[in-house]
Amino acid sequence: MTRTQLSLAAAGTIIGLVLLGLVLPNWLQFLATMAASHGIVSLGILLIMRGGLVSFGQGMVFALGGYAVALCVIKLGITDALLLLVIGGAVAGLIGAVTGPLLARYSGIFFGMLTLALSMVLYGILIKSTALGGSDGFNIPRPSLFGRRLEGPSGDYALYVLAILTTGLASWATAMHIRSARGLVTQAIQANPLRVEYLGTSVQSVMATNFALAAVLGGLGGALTVLALGHIEPTFAFWTQSGEFVFVAILAGSKSVIAIFVASLALELVRSFSSLYFPNTWQMALGLFLLAIILFLPNGIGSLWTTRAASRRAAEEPTEPAREATRQPASAREGTS
Numbered sequence: 001m002t003r004t005q006l007s008l009a010a011a012g013t014i015i016g017l018v019l020l021g022l023v024l025p026n027w028l029q030f031l032a033t034m035a036a037s038h039g040i041v042s043l044g045i046l047l048i049m050r051g052g053l054v055s056f057g058q059g060m061v062f063a064l065g066g067y068a069v070a071l072c073v074i075k076l077g078i079t080d081a082l083l084l085l086v087i088g089g090a091v092a093g094l095i096g097a098v099t100g101p102l103l104a105r106y107s108g109i110f111f112g113m114l115t116l117a118l119s120m121v122l123y124g125i126l127i128k129s130t131a132l133g134g135s136d137g138f139n140i141p142r143p144s145l146f147g148r149r150l151e152g153p154s155g156d157y158a159l160y161v162l163a164i165l166t167t168g169l170a171s172w173a174t175a176m177h178i179r180s181a182r183g184l185v186t187q188a189i190q191a192n193p194l195r196v197e198y199l200g201t202s203v204q205s206v207m208a209t210n211f212a213l214a215a216v217l218g219g220l221g222g223a224l225t226v227l228a229l230g231h232i233e234p235t236f237a238f239w240t241q242s243g244e245f246v247f248v249a250i251l252a253g254s255k256s257v258i259a260i261f262v263a264s265l266a267l268e269l270v271r272s273f274s275s276l277y278f279p280n281t282w283q284m285a286l287g288l289f290l291l292a293i294i295l296f297l298p299n300g301i302g303s304l305w306t307t308r309a310a311s312r313r314a315a316e317e318p319t320e321p322a323r324e325a326t327r328q329p330a331s332a333r334e335g336t337s
Helices: 003-020 026-049 058-075 081-103 108-128 152-179 181-191 193-198 203-229 239-252 258-277 282-296 303-316 320-327 330-336
Strands: none
Touching (some): 003 152, 026 239, 026 258, 058 239, 081 108, 081 152, 081 203, 152 181, 152 203, 152 258, 193 203, 239 258, 258 282
16 A cells, blocks of 8 residues: 555545544443544554564553643643643653663563563652642543533544544554654564664664654553543553553554554453443453454454455465566567467
8 A cells, every 4th residue: 555545545534433423422432532542552562563572661651641631731721632632742752762762772571571660660659649649640621622611522522533633643654654664674673683783773773763652652642541531540650551552452463553443442342341241350351352362363453454455465466477478578478389
């Protein structure tokens, strides 16, 4: 798919989802909003996973974006949703740019454990800080958009549209990054980092940049979640929250950007219905769901369409003997026959 086709497909998908929100019930509209906001964070994990690493601490940037938004609303009186999104992404991205070069020096389980440790350090600070609401956190009022307070069903739909637009643009930008030279280098790092170093590219620099971009996406997700929930608490940085983002990334696989949001929505639906019908064992239902995906779709939900697309392209491409025949002049082909 060319970049033009990708852009048109992204625009069509965004428009379709925005129109779909007009007929969705309120509960499903809210679940879709939460799935979109959480999916952005897992989208950042996808960037890191393509380099052969997994971050178990995306809850840190998720919480940073959320707390930055909440404090701006409470302390500074900023209520514009668009400005708050920019602030949430910028604060998390700044922290990611600072910690990225340090984390990029490590690989494998050491990278994952360091990210987890940073997230839990932030959790410990938040839960002990009474100025930040302590273990209970605090509520924030509904934001505004273009000077209008987002309240009632129309406000819920506006937040849904904002989440769809934000995730759509983030997905498009991520897909473009994956197809860029740096994105292809990231995939080469997963295959053979030593060879990439021999070719003159710094693996640490590439992975630090990817971590900073993932931090921006995590901050955006945290900001959207707080705007939709109207509440922030230290569990945003807890290890279980980070594990949920990794859960979504594993469900989706690393082959498709769209699969991230399909997996995120599937997780929200499974969790909601299992907690409704199996309130005491809903975690077991989630575990069985993940096991089923691993057993029957080991490459993730995205493999449902990426594998078929790859097979179709392979079938359409001419075989090597056919290529050789087309390269020969007409006289040579006639003589052969």
